[in-house]
Each structure stands twice: as C-alpha cells, then as structure tokens.
Amino acid sequence: MTDIKFEDQLFGRKVIDNRTVSMTDALKYLLKKEEFRTLDVAVGYFYVSGLLLLKDEFTNFMDNRNGHFRILMGNETNGATVNVLDSGKYHDYAELIQESTEKDTSNISDKEFLGKVSEWIKEGRIEVKIYTGTANYFHAKSYLFASSLNASYGTAIVGSSNFSESGLEGNTELNVLTQDGFFALHHWYNDLWLSKNEVTDFSPELIKIVNNNGAKRALQQYKPVKETYYDFANIFAQPYAELDMTKKWVQELFPHQRSGVISIKEKLDSLNTAVLSDGVGLGKTRTAAGVIRLYLETESVNRILIVADTKLKDQWHDELEAVGIKEYEYEYISRQQLVNMNYAQLKDNNYTLMVIDEAHLGFKNNNTEAYKKVLYMRQNNPKVKGLLLTATPWNNAREDVINIGSLFLKVDAIPNDRKYKQYFLLSPNKLTNKVVKHLANDDAAFKEFWSDVYLQRTRKTYGGKGTRFPHRNFPSVDIPYEPRKNEIFSNNFDVISDLKFPYQDPIKYIDNSKEELGAKQLKMMLLKRADSSWKAYATSLQHIVDKLEKLNVQYLKPMSYLKGKELLNHYVAFLGTAYGIGEYENKINILFKDFEPSEQTDPSQQTIRSQLRKQRYIENLKAQINSLTVTKAKNAIDKMTADYNSDVSTLKMLIDSLNKAYSKVDEKVDEIIECIDKERAKGHKIILVSQFADTVKYYYDRLYTHYNNPQLKYPMGMITGASNTDENGYSAKINQKPSTKKDVLNHFSPRSKKAIELIENNEQIDLVVATDTISTGQNLQDAVTLMNIDLPYNPMTLEQRIGRIDRPLPKGDNNDQIYIYTFPIYQSINSQLKMMKRLGNKMAGVLNDTEFDNVVLPQYEGYLKDITEKKQNAVKTMLDKTDDQMINHSDFSSEKHSEAYQQANKRMYDFKANQLTPLKDPLIPEYSFSNGKKHHSIAVVEIKYYDVNGSYLEKENILVDVNDSKKVEIIDAEKNLNGEIAFDVHNSKALSQGDALTAVERAKEKIYNVVKQQVLEYNKQHEFFAKNIDSTKNKTSVKAAVALRNSAMQEPRMVMSKLQSVNVDPKLLKDITKYLETIDKDDDLFPIVQEIANNPNVFWLEISKYIRFFNPDSIQEMENIGKNIQKASTRKADLEKTQYKVLDGNIVIK
Structure with missing residues (x-):
C-alpha cells in the first residue's frame, strides 16, 4: 500500500485495531514523517523487541533526524502481576520490570541494534521512566509524535496497545488517532514526566540490561557523520516559525501559504519590506491575508492599509474574511484614490503595514506619481512596513524589480555581508535611477537582493509536502467547417492586411514616415476576433464601418465641397479634434475603445519619461499641422476619401459573406455543445472563457437557448466584466436574471466559495460563460473543465485562466484530473502566422500597452506553428516552455525561495534542537x-x-x-x-x-x-x-551642463529673472548644472538633457515646465551619491x- 493510500485510510478511519490497520504500520508511517523529531510513549510495559518491528524507520528517526524518544512505563495489569501490585512494594515492582525486560532483551539476536539502543540511551536521546505514583494501576497507553518536546501540536494515538510485539500487531486492540487532542495529551504527559513524586528514572537499568545481553557497540575513532551534520546545522540552520495548526484561520491556508506567511513576515520584520510574487494558482491574496492576520495577533498596535484596484475589493474582502479579519481592522483604497490625495493628507499617515496589490502597475518605475506618493508616506513614517504583491516578474527588467522591492526597504537593516547594500548606501534616502541601473548590472548583488526581498514559488518548483495539484489534460478539438467558411478564414489575411482605417491616426496622410502602429494593432486584433467567434468578428467589422461612415458624413464629404483657405482651415480643425490637442489623450490606443471599453490611462503609472514623450508628441503634431498647405490638405483628404471608399466596400462585402455563411449553422458552437454534453454527463462543472465580451454574449445566448427552451434544464451564468454591460446596463446574469460577478461565481462554485447553503437549496449553476475578468484571484475549484473559446496572445493569461481550477487539492479530494479544451481554427491560425511574419521584429511593440496583453510572446507564435503538427500537445508545450523559461530565468530564482530549502532548513534546525554529545578526541x-x-x-x-x-x-x-x-x-x-x-x-x-x-x-x-x-x-x-x-559622465550631459553655464554667463540678468519667476534661488544654478552632469542616457530626464545640449535657451524659455524636474531633494541626493562613491572600498584580495x-x-x- 502506498503512503498516500495508507494516509487516507489512517486519517479517514482513525481507528487502529491490528485488524484493518496495525499499530506497527501506523507507527512506521508516523516515524517516517519529516516533521516529527520526538516520540513520547506512555504504556503499561515497554519491550526492546517491540522496537525491532520498527527497526529501519526508528533508526532513521534517531540518526538522520537526531530524534528523541521518551518512554513512561507502568506495569502490566494481568494476573501475573496482581500480587506484586497489591503488595505496594517498590522493590518488588522494580525487580519485576527489570526481570521482564531482561527476559525480552535476551531473546534479541540483533546485537548491533542493541548497540545502537545502548548508544542512544547513553546520549540521553532515549529516556525511560517508571510510574511509581500512588494510583493502583497505570493504564495509560499513548503515543505522541511532535516536532519538539515543547510543541503545541502534533499527532497522537491513544488506546490499548502496549509497546510489545503482541500489542503492536498480535492482539486485537482499540486505538484512536487524533490531532485535536494532542495539546491536552502532551500537557498531561509532560506533567507526569517532570513529576518528582510519581516517576523514577529507569534509563540506567535499561542500558545495563541492553549491554549485559551482548550489545555490540562499534568502536568510534572517527568523528561520526551525524556530528558533522550537527555542526553543519549549527552553522547554517536558521530559526523558523510555524503557525498554530489548532487555529481555524491557519487551517484555511495550504501548506505553501502557511510557509509563505512565515517567510513574508520574517522579511517584513527584518527589512520592513517583502514582495510576494508567487505563480498563478498559488493564492497570493490568501497568503497576504494570512500575513495581515498574523500581525493582528502578534502586534499590539496595527493600522493596516490595502491599496488595490476597485474591482478587486470584493475578492480582498472575501480572502480577509476567510482568515477571520473584520472590515474595521483595515482600510482599503484604490491606487487612483491614493494618487489623488495631496501631500498634506499623506504626511501624517500612521500606518503600521501597507499592502499594495498589483505592484507592477504604477510602482515598477520610481518616477510615477503613485511611487512618489507612497515614498513620501514612507519618508514621513519610517516605521511603516510594505508588503507588495506582483505578477511573477520573469519578463520584467531588473530595474523594475529593484524599484518595487526598494520602495519600503530599510537600508540600515540590510545585513553587512550583502553585496547589494553598498549600492543602497550610495543613495540611502531615495534610490535614484543611476544607482538602480548600477545595481541591475551587478549579477551577484542583484541575486542577493532578489533572494532577500522577494518570495516566488511556482506550481512546479513548490513541490511541498502534503500538497497535491491535479493532473492537466489538454483535449484539442478540430472543427469541420464547410468550404465557404474555410475560404473566409483563408482569405482573412489578404482582406484585413489591405485595410487602411483612414479615421485612425490621420496624421499619416501628411507624414509618410509615420509608423502605422495603431492599424497594425487593429489588424492583429481582428484576426484574433475571427478566431474567437464570427459574431465578435462581424460586430468589430461593423463598428469599423460605422466609424468610417461617421468620418465621411461629418468630415470627408463636407470638406469635398471646400476649396483653398477654407478647406485648409477645416482640415486643420479636423486634425485638432482627432487628436484632442486641447486636452491631450494618447490617441494611439484609442482604437480599442471601438471594441472593448477600456479604463482611462492610469495617471498613477505615468512617468517623467512618458510625460515628456507625450509633450514632444503634441509639439511635433502642432508643428506638422501648422506647416500644412492647401495642396497638402487637399491631397490628404483625397487619399482619405479613396481609402474610405475601399475599406467600406471591402468590409461590407466581408460582413455580408459572414452573415450568409453563418445564417444556419455555426460549427464551432455545435462542436462546443458536443463537448459540453460529454463533460456534463460526467457531472463536471464547466467554464467557457473568451477574451471578448461579444463572443461571451453570443455563446451564452446560443447555449441558453439550446439547453433551456422551453424550460430551465441546465442552470448557467454569464460574466462580461463591469466595462461590458448589455443594453440594460448589466454585466452578469444567472440564467436570464441580472446578477453580479460575485453572485454568479458563488452559485457556480459554492464549495470553494463556502456557500454550501446554495447546494442545500438546489440553487447551483453548472456552467459559466465569461471573459477574462474571472481569470485572476478566483478559486473555482468546484469545476474541473475549462473550455477556451479563444486563446490569449500571452501564455501567462492562459495560465491564469487554468489557475481558476488548477489549485492545490484539499485533503481527501480525489478529483485529481482537470480538462483544458481548445478549439483551433487552422485557416485562422495561418492568417495570424502570416500577419506575424509581416510584422516581424515589430511584433513586440504592436500590442504593447493594450488592454489585452502586454506582449505577443514567442511561446504563442510557437503554439500557432505547433498546433498543425502536435494537435493534442501544442497548448501543453506552450505552457511548459513558458513555465520552464520562468523557472530557469537565473535573474529571478533563489534557493531560499524553494520548498526544498525550507525543508532542508527545518531538518537542520530540528536536528540541532536535540543536543548531541561530540566524540572525545577523534x-x-x-x-x-x-x-x-x-x-x-x-x-x-x-x-x-x-x-x-x-x-x-x-x-x-x-x-x-x-x-x-x-x-x-x-x-x-x-x-x-x-x-x-x-x-x-x-x-x-x-x-x-x-x-x-x-x-x-x-x-x-x-x-x-x-x-x-x-x-x-x-x-x-x-x-x-x-x-x-565610476562617475565618468555622459558626454551629452556634460555638454548640456557647459552649455547652460555659458548661456547664464552671457545673459545673467535674464537668467536671474527667469529663476526668480519660478521661486528658485539663483545660487542653485551651480547645483542644477552639476546635477545635469550626473544624468545618463537611461535616466528619464535624458530627453531634456539632449534638448539643453542642442539649445540651452530651451531651458530658459520653458523653465516653468522644466524646473519641477530639478528639485532640491533630487540635486542633494545626487551630491550624496558622489560623496559615497568616493568612500566606497574597492580593495582586492591577495591569494597568498x-x-x-x-x-x-x-x-x-x-
């Protein structure tokens, strides 16, 4: 029987009677558990022959784990001992114990094992005491396993078995396994063991008996290996804490979350900061909630602030509630609310712990408004600790990782042996970009920083004891389309690639060098929508037609009747409206608002560089518009009109083809219904996911009509996300009734959501059709089937989808198989590959900063190529490659983050906890x-x-x-x-x-x-x-500083006037020019440096705009860096x- 099956039987029945489960097997199983280092036994009688039944396991327990074995022995209460007991004479009782032990030991032929027993007794790691109290009989029979002699929780067996061959496997006994009762039993045992009146030491007698019966002890001349291991543990083992498993909130955590809570709190307590970047499906929010709960329990003063997206508030509430945290015990604000606060509001904050979710949004650059606001809070409240949660940053720049990890870092607390400390000492008040860059370039220092500040485990690297994940199955379903539909998919590339989209970024008609980034984004997204559903595709095409018609009616047609200056003025006004020059927005990405309404650009993530880039964009735009002539305007309007006519004709023809082709049959819907029926027959709950709300609504309507007309037979729900409401303003529904995302998911996964009453009231739903709004932070483990209507470009987004059902299995859950369906359309895939090939190296930039994915990763392109050859394994291969890249990314890996290290450290620390007597004179x-x-x-x-x-x-x-x-x-x-x-x-x-x-x-x-x-x-x-x-300065920066100084010398009155106009002391000019010299090409301010180098008068003309970037704090910090660089020791070691x-x-x- 395997250990897992035996564990299920042992912990399932909890009865050990030597019939179904023997005491020998139960003790062997528990002795093998790494976490147990002590065994306390209370029995009527103990025989060494009983240990022989457990020889291998017991030897490993004693030697490899430096185990400690205490035996509290009474007397056997049978007819043979009644007279001795009744006499009440201790001398007779001791003789009886000694005689029976000698008789048992004399029959043992394994003299080497006896030698080991003798050695363990001599070392004090086997201790034996006899009960000599006033009670008539000592009936106790208990076996207590724990990690240490003072442990508050462990595993206990109580019942009738004595420590003898017959008690362990011969007799029919009645013993019960318990964990809940351990604490009380252990307290009782220790109370007796330490009693001065009720017990007496029997260890000296036992060692004599063992030695007199031929114990063979090897002559030890060399230092024992266990002593070497003991010394090793004393050098490297670190103290570790364990959560109290008797507490209900701790039981709500998986083992990796419990170890994560401890590890994160240790980092916070030592460095004031920690970054939790566990992989998908490991439950970062629950781990963070556990950290908060631990602080509430262990600290007398707590004021906790959680900074997270508004849409995550319900999820955070649920996770905090799961570990017993009340709403009044924390504050919750969004990142946007934080940014909108003024500095006066932030100055007097008295938070003890700040938790920032999705820290990669707004905090990976130290020049964003969000970063500066939080840094200001920390500078005014140096004792505040900061826990940041972020997606696994394997494809982020090192600079991003450093900025996130250093926001709350207490520099003085960094251990002196850490190589990265020297960089922080260069800039102790605020880590500047210059120092960030230097640290990022230093491999050894960066890896130490990562190991100390971050905690990252993945599904593959965790491998925790007692944690099981389900096995993933990847069915790939081919869809047999009729020929005319295949022809549409095959022609998509040619049709889409020829579209011009004249309403989009119209400056391209007067600037041939303009990169048509927006159009390329849109073309890729159209091909993705074609892959998703014909309805989403047709809807998108119709949106484009509508925009084209609007462009024609409002602008192109009226301007076609104009001439000369009037035409030029109208065209200039059109461009001004198109780009919102009065109130600039990033119109490059506005195309996506045609399809999926997106949030406004988050100012919390705006950096100095991005502000400057937008500023330059407007200025260049204005310059181009102001240089327009009537001829250029006329040519542009003519080109736009021709492109309008061509696009509208093409699109209407394509829409008409789609409507005719799908008027009766949608093969993909039919195939998905077949798969649903198959999974439904197995009793599986099913999630259908798409990137696109149009696809979700289309599939939901089709599936609801198929299964539930004329009456409800298959309860289901739909979620499209808050920004994608229907005509009535609803973004979620159960069957046909409006609902909320939370309510739909509770009805769908009532067990994982702890809404069992919905099962009892028969109010469950068995299918959910949703967008990726459900793909983060949700435990939907009641389901085992995920159907991907389409696949995202980023494999990590797919991993997030799977993470809803691929979570650690609860104890006793045998649903260890999950199913991840895909429905590839091969002709559509070929079109996407053609488009990717055309875009080539520009692919990464094409979808950058869109709401769908951060980047089209190479693994997805590999999937598209693989799917035609490895149909059943293409998705698995893509995810495995992504995961392997993450695991093997040397930048973001640390031995100490692994479960293997946690287990090794625990073994070492526990081993040294039991004292070991060193060999004399080896x-x-x-x-x-x-x-x-x-x-x-x-x-x-x-x-x-x-x-x-x-x-x-x-x-x-x-x-x-x-x-x-x-x-x-x-x-x-x-x-x-x-x-x-x-x-x-x-x-x-x-x-x-x-x-x-x-x-x-x-x-x-x-x-x-x-x-x-x-x-x-x-x-x-x-x-x-x-x-x-090395403080070698950038040539451009030096040139800019010299140019600014020279311009000031040439026009001193003008310079003084300009500086005074922005309330800057003219004496600071010298500091400003010095600061300019420290700015290198990777700094956000370098574009300004380049401008000043080319023309210093730009600085004086635009001083009100530029001076905010040269504040006294930044200048002072750069001076500190220069001084600290000079102090840094760089002496080399000499080998001799x-x-x-x-x-x-x-x-x-x-």
Whole structure:
C-alpha cells in the first residue's frame, strides 16, 4: 500500500485495531514523517523487541533526524502481576520490570541494534521512566509524535496497545488517532514526566540490561557523520516559525501559504519590506491575508492599509474574511484614490503595514506619481512596513524589480555581508535611477537582493509536502467547417492586411514616415476576433464601418465641397479634434475603445519619461499641422476619401459573406455543445472563457437557448466584466436574471466559495460563460473543465485562466484530473502566422500597452506553428516552455525561495534542537568519513580575505562539493551530508588512519582550487563595482551642463529673472548644472538633457515646465551619491595572504 493510500485510510478511519490497520504500520508511517523529531510513549510495559518491528524507520528517526524518544512505563495489569501490585512494594515492582525486560532483551539476536539502543540511551536521546505514583494501576497507553518536546501540536494515538510485539500487531486492540487532542495529551504527559513524586528514572537499568545481553557497540575513532551534520546545522540552520495548526484561520491556508506567511513576515520584520510574487494558482491574496492576520495577533498596535484596484475589493474582502479579519481592522483604497490625495493628507499617515496589490502597475518605475506618493508616506513614517504583491516578474527588467522591492526597504537593516547594500548606501534616502541601473548590472548583488526581498514559488518548483495539484489534460478539438467558411478564414489575411482605417491616426496622410502602429494593432486584433467567434468578428467589422461612415458624413464629404483657405482651415480643425490637442489623450490606443471599453490611462503609472514623450508628441503634431498647405490638405483628404471608399466596400462585402455563411449553422458552437454534453454527463462543472465580451454574449445566448427552451434544464451564468454591460446596463446574469460577478461565481462554485447553503437549496449553476475578468484571484475549484473559446496572445493569461481550477487539492479530494479544451481554427491560425511574419521584429511593440496583453510572446507564435503538427500537445508545450523559461530565468530564482530549502532548513534546525554529545578526541577532528555510494564529499570552508598589504578585508563561509571541486548551495550540501549519516565509517578497522589522511590531503587540493576561484570571484566583484559606479559622465550631459553655464554667463540678468519667476534661488544654478552632469542616457530626464545640449535657451524659455524636474531633494541626493562613491572600498584580495580553513566536512570513501 502506498503512503498516500495508507494516509487516507489512517486519517479517514482513525481507528487502529491490528485488524484493518496495525499499530506497527501506523507507527512506521508516523516515524517516517519529516516533521516529527520526538516520540513520547506512555504504556503499561515497554519491550526492546517491540522496537525491532520498527527497526529501519526508528533508526532513521534517531540518526538522520537526531530524534528523541521518551518512554513512561507502568506495569502490566494481568494476573501475573496482581500480587506484586497489591503488595505496594517498590522493590518488588522494580525487580519485576527489570526481570521482564531482561527476559525480552535476551531473546534479541540483533546485537548491533542493541548497540545502537545502548548508544542512544547513553546520549540521553532515549529516556525511560517508571510510574511509581500512588494510583493502583497505570493504564495509560499513548503515543505522541511532535516536532519538539515543547510543541503545541502534533499527532497522537491513544488506546490499548502496549509497546510489545503482541500489542503492536498480535492482539486485537482499540486505538484512536487524533490531532485535536494532542495539546491536552502532551500537557498531561509532560506533567507526569517532570513529576518528582510519581516517576523514577529507569534509563540506567535499561542500558545495563541492553549491554549485559551482548550489545555490540562499534568502536568510534572517527568523528561520526551525524556530528558533522550537527555542526553543519549549527552553522547554517536558521530559526523558523510555524503557525498554530489548532487555529481555524491557519487551517484555511495550504501548506505553501502557511510557509509563505512565515517567510513574508520574517522579511517584513527584518527589512520592513517583502514582495510576494508567487505563480498563478498559488493564492497570493490568501497568503497576504494570512500575513495581515498574523500581525493582528502578534502586534499590539496595527493600522493596516490595502491599496488595490476597485474591482478587486470584493475578492480582498472575501480572502480577509476567510482568515477571520473584520472590515474595521483595515482600510482599503484604490491606487487612483491614493494618487489623488495631496501631500498634506499623506504626511501624517500612521500606518503600521501597507499592502499594495498589483505592484507592477504604477510602482515598477520610481518616477510615477503613485511611487512618489507612497515614498513620501514612507519618508514621513519610517516605521511603516510594505508588503507588495506582483505578477511573477520573469519578463520584467531588473530595474523594475529593484524599484518595487526598494520602495519600503530599510537600508540600515540590510545585513553587512550583502553585496547589494553598498549600492543602497550610495543613495540611502531615495534610490535614484543611476544607482538602480548600477545595481541591475551587478549579477551577484542583484541575486542577493532578489533572494532577500522577494518570495516566488511556482506550481512546479513548490513541490511541498502534503500538497497535491491535479493532473492537466489538454483535449484539442478540430472543427469541420464547410468550404465557404474555410475560404473566409483563408482569405482573412489578404482582406484585413489591405485595410487602411483612414479615421485612425490621420496624421499619416501628411507624414509618410509615420509608423502605422495603431492599424497594425487593429489588424492583429481582428484576426484574433475571427478566431474567437464570427459574431465578435462581424460586430468589430461593423463598428469599423460605422466609424468610417461617421468620418465621411461629418468630415470627408463636407470638406469635398471646400476649396483653398477654407478647406485648409477645416482640415486643420479636423486634425485638432482627432487628436484632442486641447486636452491631450494618447490617441494611439484609442482604437480599442471601438471594441472593448477600456479604463482611462492610469495617471498613477505615468512617468517623467512618458510625460515628456507625450509633450514632444503634441509639439511635433502642432508643428506638422501648422506647416500644412492647401495642396497638402487637399491631397490628404483625397487619399482619405479613396481609402474610405475601399475599406467600406471591402468590409461590407466581408460582413455580408459572414452573415450568409453563418445564417444556419455555426460549427464551432455545435462542436462546443458536443463537448459540453460529454463533460456534463460526467457531472463536471464547466467554464467557457473568451477574451471578448461579444463572443461571451453570443455563446451564452446560443447555449441558453439550446439547453433551456422551453424550460430551465441546465442552470448557467454569464460574466462580461463591469466595462461590458448589455443594453440594460448589466454585466452578469444567472440564467436570464441580472446578477453580479460575485453572485454568479458563488452559485457556480459554492464549495470553494463556502456557500454550501446554495447546494442545500438546489440553487447551483453548472456552467459559466465569461471573459477574462474571472481569470485572476478566483478559486473555482468546484469545476474541473475549462473550455477556451479563444486563446490569449500571452501564455501567462492562459495560465491564469487554468489557475481558476488548477489549485492545490484539499485533503481527501480525489478529483485529481482537470480538462483544458481548445478549439483551433487552422485557416485562422495561418492568417495570424502570416500577419506575424509581416510584422516581424515589430511584433513586440504592436500590442504593447493594450488592454489585452502586454506582449505577443514567442511561446504563442510557437503554439500557432505547433498546433498543425502536435494537435493534442501544442497548448501543453506552450505552457511548459513558458513555465520552464520562468523557472530557469537565473535573474529571478533563489534557493531560499524553494520548498526544498525550507525543508532542508527545518531538518537542520530540528536536528540541532536535540543536543548531541561530540566524540572525545577523534583521530581527525575536522572530518567524518562514510562509505555511501550515492553522495558526494562536502566541506564547510571559512575564507578570510586579506589584501596585498596583509590588511583584513572580510570573511565568508562557503560550501564545497569536494568530488566536483566546486562551490555548492545549502540544499545540495545538506542532502549529501544527511544522506551519509546511515553510512558512517566508525574506526580505523574499517578505514585505516593512513588511508583517511590520504583522503584528507586529496580533499585539501580540491578545496584549495575552489578557494582560488573564490578569490578571483571576490576581486572580480569588487572590480566590477568600481567600474560600475565610476562617475565618468555622459558626454551629452556634460555638454548640456557647459552649455547652460555659458548661456547664464552671457545673459545673467535674464537668467536671474527667469529663476526668480519660478521661486528658485539663483545660487542653485551651480547645483542644477552639476546635477545635469550626473544624468545618463537611461535616466528619464535624458530627453531634456539632449534638448539643453542642442539649445540651452530651451531651458530658459520653458523653465516653468522644466524646473519641477530639478528639485532640491533630487540635486542633494545626487551630491550624496558622489560623496559615497568616493568612500566606497574597492580593495582586492591577495591569494597568498588570504587564509582559509575547513570548519566541518565529511569525506565519502568510494
């Protein structure tokens, strides 16, 4: 029976009677659990022969986990002992115990095991006491497993079994497994164990009995491997905390969320900040809610602010409520509300913890309004801690990651051995872009920063104990279209690629160099809509026709009757209206408002660079419009009219073809209905998802009519999102009644949403058709089937969809299969591939900053190519490639983020918690020896770096894989050491001292090679830092500073007047020019620098516009950086002067 099946049986029945489940099997299972380090047994009698039934598991428990075993023994209450008990004479009772134990032990032939028992008793890790209290009998039978002697929770077995062969598997017994009762039982046990009057020590007698019966203890001359592991643990193990599993709110968290809560709180407490960037489906919001709850429990003063999108408020409310947090215990505002607050409102904030959701929106650039507002809050309230949640930033620039992670970072708290600290010390008050860039260029420093501040786990890398994810199945369904429809899909590329869209970015008609970015975006989106549904496609085409007709009626036709100056004036007015020059909006992206209403550009994300870019755009636009002539205007209008006529004719013909082709049959709908019927027959709930609200409404109407006319037979719901309402203003419905997103999802997934009353009242719905508005932050685990009507360009968006149903399985849930359907249209796919090929390298920019996806990722293009060859595996391959790229992205990976590290650290820390007596005078003090076949030799080496003058620089401890002569991480070293504990070479009989010394010499050679490499790396790092912070100035910046100084010398009165007009002390001009010299090409202000370098008078003419970018705080911070750069030490280590020694090591003898 596998451990998982046995676990289900053990925890399901909870009865251990030696019939269905034996005590031997139950104890073996629990002894193998990594989290248990102590076993406390209270029994009527204990026999060493009982331990033999558990030999392998018990030996592993004692040696590999440094286990602790306490036995509280009474007496056997049968006829043979009644007279002794009644006599009340302790002497007789002790003799009885001793006699029965001797008799049992004398029959044991495994003398080596007896030797181990003897050693464990001698070390104090097996302790035995006898109950000698006043009670007539000691009937207790309990087995208590825990992580430590003081644990408040664990697993207990109570009942009738004594610790003997018959009690563990011979007799029919009645024992019950419990976790709820552990605390009380453990308290009772400790109370008895520590009693001065009721118990007496039996360990000395037991060790005599064991030794007298031939216990074979190996002569230990070499340091034991377990002692090496113990010393290793004392160097590297970090304290860890565990949440109290008896608390209801903790039980609402999965294991990875519990470890995440602890890890995040540790980061917040030590550095004042933490960034949680777990992968899709791991429940970041619930983890963050757990962190908040922990603060509410452990801190006396709490004032908590959550900054998140308005549309996420219900989700946050639900997640906080799930862990028992009341609404009055926190404040919630949107990012927009935060940005709209003035600085006076923010100054006196007294928050203890700020939680910022979707931090990649508005906080990845340190010049956005949102970033500056929060930074101001932190500067006025230095004690505030900041927890930021963000999407896994594997495709973000390092600079983004640094900006997010440094917003609340307490520089003084950064450990001195961290390489990234030196960069923060250059700019301690506000991390400037110059310093951000330097840190981003330093691989070693950046990785340390990532490891310390961020926490990122993915579905693949988590691999947590006790956590299971369902298996993904990817059915791909071919759709047999009739020939005329296939012809439409095949011709789409040619038809769409020839469209001109004259209403869009009309400046292109007077500027041939203008990049038609908007038109390319629209063409790609039309092809996606064709892939989604004919209805969405036709609707989009009709919207374009409507806009073209509006353009013609309001502008083109009236202007066709005009001539000369009148025509020019009307055309100029048209361009002014088209671009909203009076109140500039980014019209490049306004095309999407034709299809999916989007939010206005979020000012919280506006950077100085983007503000400048918009400003330049307007200025260039004005210049082009002002330079227009009558001839140019006439030619532009004629071209626009010709394009209007061509586009309208093409589009109307295409719409007519679609309406005729789909007037009777929609093969894709029919195929999806077939798949729904198949899944419905299995009792599966189903989610249908599309990017487009038009598609959702079309499919919902078709499916509702198919299943529920004339009466309701298949309850269902629809969600299109708040910005996509129907003619009555509703964005969600259940059957045909208006509803809300929350209500629809509660009815659809009542178990995961904890709305069980909807099941009891028979108010469930079994199918939801929705846009991607449901793709984030929702647990819809009642469903196991997801049908993708279309696929997003970004595989991470698809991963988010799947994450609604692909979540850690609750204990006992055997629904371990999920189904992710796709319905590819091959002719449509070919059209998309053709368009991608035409766009080539411009593809990334084509869809950048749209509401649909951040970028068309290469994995999606790979999917389009794969789908024709690997029909059933194309989607899986795309997602696997994306996931692998994330996991293997060296920038964003950290050993300490992995569950493997958490488990290794726990093993080490728990191992050292039970004291271990070191061997006295080992033959070779630094090393132990073992002969396992699977593991490598490991050494802990201390290196002290000295420069060429013999001056001390610093020291570090490194881990060396001696076999491969390379530096390794804690996970590998711990695995190799722990694995060798069972293969200890005890003495010179097994390994001669000469051979051992030879092995040590070989190890020294390999360790020295690693030390040499470390000295090189140390010097390389310091050399890089020196070059990286070199204050060599950008030539353009120097030119701009000189030009500004010269212009001021030539026109001093004008300069003084200009500076006074914006309330700037003329004395600051010198500081401003110095500041200009520090700005490099990656700085947001560099476009201004370029302008000043070309013409310094621009600065004086536009001083009211520019001076805000040169505020005194920024200038002062740059001066600080210059001073701190001069202080930074860049001395190199000298190999000859550098010292090293082995602190701890184990050599595997092959």
